[in-house]
Amino acid sequence: MLISKQNRKLIYEALFKDGVLVAKKDFNIKHKEIRVPNLEVIMAMKSLNSRGYITTIFSWQYFYYTLTEEGIEYLRQYLNLPAGIVPNSMKRVARPAAPRFSARPEREGAGFGQGRDEYRRRSAAPKEGADGSFRPQFRGGF
Template identity: 50%
Template sequence: MIIPKADRRVIFENLFKDGVLVAKKDFEIQHDTIDTKNLYVVKAMQSLTSKGFVKTQFSWQYYYYTLTDEGIEYLREFLGVPEGVVPTTLIEQKIPQRERPQRREGAPRRRYDNDEYRKRERA
């Protein structure tokens, strides 16, 4: 299928920026996040999948596309992106550490012994 160059470039830019892409299996609508036809998105991703640049997963009438390492190199060359730029899915994010609740000064630690455990009285 012939896809206009401008649409193909927009699709590839969005794929490279996020590293993933989602498309509904409906060829008559506009894509949700990209300003182009959904058919163009699905067919462009189908082409990249056949070349091994994208991994495809289909579930509940949605296509989920994930960029592979070879696909990152291909899109870098196609889009003219420098070597240091990577998709957001490959950027490590810091996980914030939770603060531990502080014990009150002088408060004894809770201790549960078997003496505190009460067995149920059986009748």
């Protein structure tokens, strides 16, 4: 299929930008993100897939395309991009370090441990209910 150079460049730029591309299996609509006919997007991806530049997964009437390492190199050459530029899916996300908590400060009369001694003293007090001599008997009968 003949795809205009302008549309092919738009498709390849969108693919390289994120490293992935999704296309609905509907040949009569325009692609939502790229604004070119969806048939051209699917056929351009089919061409890249046959050359081993992308991997294709089809699920629930959608095509999911993912760039391979060879595909990244090919698109860099095709789009005249420097070697330092990589797709967003290949970039490492700098996550903020988890906050470090030091040992819990020991303060008198504050926090979770404020009533420990009182709690332990209360548990030593006699409990309500039956005493230790109570022995229930169960007689199996109706």
